[in-house]
Each structure stands twice: as structure tokens, then as C-alpha cells.
Amino acid sequence: MNSLKEIFRIGKGPSSSHTMGPQRAAEIFAGRHPEAAAFEVTLYGSLAATGKGHLTDVAIIEVLNKIAPIEIVWKPTEVLPYHTNGMLYKSLNAANEVTDEWEVYSVGGGALSEGKGKEDMFYTEPVYELNTLKEIQKWCEASGRGYWEYVEHCEGEEIWDYLSEVWQTMRTAVEEGLDNAGVLPGSLNLSRKASNYYIKARAYKESLQARGLVYAYALAVSEQNASGGTIVTAPTCGSCGVVPAVLYQLAKSPDFTERKILRSLATAGLFGNVVKHNASISGAEVGCQGEVGVACAMASAAACQLFGGTPSQIEYAAEMGLEHHLGMTCDPVCGLVQIPCIERNAFAACRALDAQLYANFSDGRHRVSFDRVVEVMKQTGHDIPSLYKETSEGGLAQDFEW
Numbered sequence: 001m002n003s004l005k006e007i008f009r010i011g012k013g014p015s016s017s018h019t020m021g022p023q024r025a026a027e028i029f030a031g032r033h034p035e036a037a038a039f040e041v042t043l044y045g046s047l048a049a050t051g052k053g054h055l056t057d058v059a060i061i062e063v064l065n066k067i068a069p070i071e072i073v074w075k076p077t078e079v080l081p082y083h084t085n086g087m088l089y090k091s092l093n094a095a096n097e098v099t100d101e102w103e104v105y106s107v108g109g110g111a112l113s114e115g116k117g118k119e120d121m122f123y124t125e126p127v128y129e130l131n132t133l134k135e136i137q138k139w140c141e142a143s144g145r146g147y148w149e150y151v152e153h154c155e156g157e158e159i160w161d162y163l164s165e166v167w168q169t170m171r172t173a174v175e176e177g178l179d180n181a182g183v184l185p186g187s188l189n190l191s192r193k194a195s196n197y198y199i200k201a202r203a204y205k206e207s208l209q210a211r212g213l214v215y216a217y218a219l220a221v222s223e224q225n226a227s228g229g230t231i232v233t234a235p236t237c238g239s240c241g242v243v244p245a246v247l248y249q250l251a252k253s254p255d256f257t258e259r260k261i262l263r264s265l266a267t268a269g270l271f272g273n274v275v276k277h278n279a280s281i282s283g284a285e286v287g288c289q290g291e292v293g294v295a296c297a298m299a300s301a302a303a304c305q306l307f308g309g310t311p312s313q314i315e316y317a318a319e320m321g322l323e324h325h326l327g328m329t330c331d332p333v334c335g336l337v338q339i340p341c342i343e344r345n346a347f348a349a350c351r352a353l354d355a356q357l358y359a360n361f362s363d364g365r366h367r368v369s370f371d372r373v374v375e376v377m378k379q380t381g382h383d384i385p386s387l388y389k390e391t392s393e394g395g396l397a398q399d400f401e402w
């Protein structure tokens with residue numbers, strides 16, 4: 001598995017696969033062709049189907065237009081062989097001849113691939129030798145250490161500085177999101193809700209207040225994402241509200257110091273990494289179970305660790321966080337990361353706290369392992385028809401009337 005830096009990416013929303021990835025590809029291609037007289041970028045499959053709502057064209061144009069005029073070609077019904085989020089970048093000279101072509105894929109979480117395995121320019125040497133939770137849990141139990149210690153063992157001490165930056169960005173996204181008001185960009189004219197949820201939650205007694213505040217924090221981050229604000233993929237932009245909401249709420253307790261929060265973030269990242277390595281965190285590939293479902297698993301693991309869970313209880317919490325999202329489709333209305341995405345983050349954050357409580361009440365023994373649920377998620381994702389995988393052709397997105 002690769003570094004957690006590839007799970008937790010800091011950048012602008014609204015979509016890691018449809019905005020961050022294509023923008024990064026545009027930056028690379030612009031760096032190769034500062035002399036170009038024009039560019040043409042063809043978007044295929046899911047990128048073309050929901051690219052307008054995800055501001056894919058805006059993100060690419062913003063970069064390439066600084067050099068030369070650019071034309072975007074949309075091919076939603078054509079899917080390139082390696083992945084549904086395919087792109088073809090072309091540079092042209094003054095005689096309108098193609099001088100270079102580059103086929104590249106936005107494979108989820110802001111990551112890019114040329115579909116060439118080890119020959120790929122984006123190939124990075126793995127940082128972790130163990131790739132399944134079963135192996136990692138064994139390592140923890142044999143060494144008497146925790147999941148976060150396995151992260152430090154593989155990534156070195158430097159990971160704490162990076163996770164500290166991640167946590168700072170998450171906190172800022174919550175706070176700015178609570179402070180912002182007005183309508184989110186896009187045709188839905190959806191109002192921001194986080195600020196009102198926060199005010200109302202504070203008027204309730206403690207137990208209900210906690211739940212209301214977690215809603216508010218998740219809404220705040222997801223609304224920041226929907227409006228192109230800076231967030232952290234955890235594991236993606238669409239699911240970026242779940243982990244910060246849970247940790248922001250728990251960080252208010254004096255029992256959970258910043259060091260403990262960072263350690264829980266390391267554990268969250270490790271669980272997300274296992275899914276990314278063995279299945280997928282791309283809604284276009286496996287549906288929303290791979291985005292919000294995985295975010296819930298990550299937050300469940302982090303919370304369970306903070307409340308003193310053993311490795312098997314933490315694994316159980318994460319397993320439940322994902323298991324109870326199995327089969328969840330991706331059907332963003334008008335291709336915007338707003339409906340159902342924003343509310344879905346709020347519900348998943350509360351579900352993560354339920355999963356941690358449930359696991360902590362148990363002795364950690366359970367029948368379905370995290371690794372098994374990851375396998376099932378992958379298979380289910382492949383069996384889901386493509387109209388429910390970020391194409392905005394089915395589910396809530398179909399025939400939506402406002």
C-alpha cells in the first residue's frame with residue numbers, strides 16, 4: 001500500500017475524481033507544453049456524464065487557458081478500457097496539427113493513472129508491506145502495538161507533521177463552513193444548512209446536542225466542498241465531511257488531546273488505505289459505498305481507538321461502518337456533489353459513532369471481517385449497473401424535478 005498522503009489529499013472541491021484529478025492532469029500537461037498554440041481535452045464515461053456539475057471543465061480550463069485556448073470534448077457514452085474516468089489531452093501547434101497526446105485516468109481520491117502498472121508515471125513504491133487488515137491486526141497483536149503505531153513504523157516520524165496539517169485543514173473547513181451562509185453554486189439553488197443546524201443543536205440538552213453538532217460539522221465541511229472550498233479527501237471530496245465531523249466533536253473533550261486525535265487520524269487513514277488498495281474508493285467505479293461507506297469505516301475506526309478499543313474492536317467498528325453501507329449507489333442530482341452527498345455525510349458521521357459504541361460494547365469477536373466486507377464491496381460495486389455509478393442517469397438523479 002502507498003502512503004496515507006495519497007488518501008488524505010488537501011485541495012479544492014467539489015470532487016476528488018472529477019475536479020482535483022483532472023486539474024492535476026492539466027497542470028502536468030501544461031508543464032509539458034508551454035509552447036502549445038491550442039489544447040483539446042476529451043472527457044470520457046463518468047467524467048463526461050457528470051463533469052459539468054463537478055466543474056471538471058472549469059478546473060481544466062483554469063490551468064490550460066493560461067497558455068492557449070482550449071476545447072473540451074464530452075463523450076459520456078464512450079468508456080476507455082482502463083477506467084470510467086478517462087481523459088485524452090492533446091496539444092496542437094499553430095497549423096492545428098496535434099503535437100502530443102496523453103491518455104490518463106482520474107482513478108479516485110485525486111489520484112491519476114496511465115493504466116500501465118509499474119510503467120505508469122504515477123507509480124510509487126509501496127510504503128506498507130502488509131496489505132490486509134488481517135495481517136496488520138496480527139502485527140498489532142503480536143507486537144502489542146496499535147494501528148497508528150503500524151502507520152508510524154511504515155511511514156516514519158514525518159507522517160505526524162503531515163497529519164497535523166491535515167487535521168488543521170479539516171478544522172478550518174468545519175469552522176469556515178459553520179460561518180458561511182447563502183446558496184451553494186449550481187442549478188439546484190441549495191441553501192447552506194450547517195450554520196442553522198449548529199445554532200439549533202446548541203439549544204438542545206447534551207445527548208441530542210452532540211448528535212446535532214455532528215450533523216452541523218459534517219454539513220459544514222461538505223458545503224465547503226460543494227462550493228469549491230479547501231478540504232481534505234477522506235477518502236474523497238464527496239465524503240470529506242464524515243471524518244472531520246466525528247473528530248471535531250470528540251476533540252472538544254479534554255480526554256482527547258491533539259496527539260490522540262492525530263493517532264486516530266492515522267488509524268482512519270490506514271483503514272481507508274486497505275480499501276483503496278484491495279478494492280476502490282471511487283464512486284464512479286463502485287458507487288457511494290466506496291466513498292461515504294469507506295469514510296464511515298475510517299471514522300468508526302478512529303472513534304473506537306479514541307474510546308480505548310482493542311485492535312479487534314476497532315476492526316469491528318470499521319467493518320460495521322462499511323458493511324451497513326454496502327450497495328449504496330452514487331446518483332448525484334444534476335451531477336452536483338450536493339444531493340444526496342451532503343446529507344449523506346451527516347448521517348454517516350453519526351453512524352460511525354454508533355459503530356464505535358456498538359463495537360466497544362462487544363468483546364471484539366464477530367463473524368464478518370473487514371477484509372471480507374471490502375471484497376464484497378468490490379464485487380457489489382462491479383455488479384451495480386453503471387447508471388448508479390456517478391453518471392447521473394439513475395436513482396435520485398433520474399427525472400429530478402425541483
Ligand code: SF4
Nearest residue numbers: 238283288291330341
Ligand atoms: S453520491 Fe456519494 S459517491 Fe456519488 S458523488 Fe455523492 S458522495 Fe460521491
